[in-house]
Amino acid sequence: QDLAMTAGKNAKVVIDNDKVRVIELQMAPGQSTGMHSHGDNIVVFLSSGMAMQTMADGTTRAMERKPGEVIWSDPVTHDTKNTGKAMVRTLIIELKEPKP
Template identity: 40%
Template sequence: MKMFISIVCFAIISWATAPAQDGVKVAPENYKVLLENAHVRVVEFTLKPGQKSPMVSRPNRVIYAITPAIGKLTGSDGKTIAMDRKAGEAWWRDAESLAVENTGKAEIRTVIVELKQ
């Protein structure tokens, strides 16, 4: 019985501390690779109103909003920040792990250019 409890505790701790993963692999309904080469990966990201993406790991990147992007970003530390970007706006984000929630009334569509170096 002690062995079983130890295994369960180890599994829970391992799951809770698992690193964020690649969005393309864990949420293909939200992330679509448009181009990939040795220098960049270009990804289209979509998120329906009320939908939340899983926690994913993202490298340094440029993001371009195709549609308005109204939502909430939650970092791996649990802190949240509001996102309110206009269509046509571009911005830079350093590497991080985060989840995105669409708090707006329309689908979010962005193009993300991830740097590989």
């Protein structure tokens, strides 16, 4: 499932070319992305916040982020919920597979 679809109007595609797609995600407290999959991706946290991730196998993990934090993520399937008390704003930079 595609984050740009599962997150509905919380997701906005800000760059989309043959190398990358960049999604800006804004979520109010209590909102979730819906279960979705990415290939290789980079996540940039623009605001501080707390989140709970549910993985495809049902396991969960809590995380807390600071503004400007950036992480690498291998391909993953998960659902992310804003468990903090403020709106969060995040950029997801999805790398596209090189053309053969």
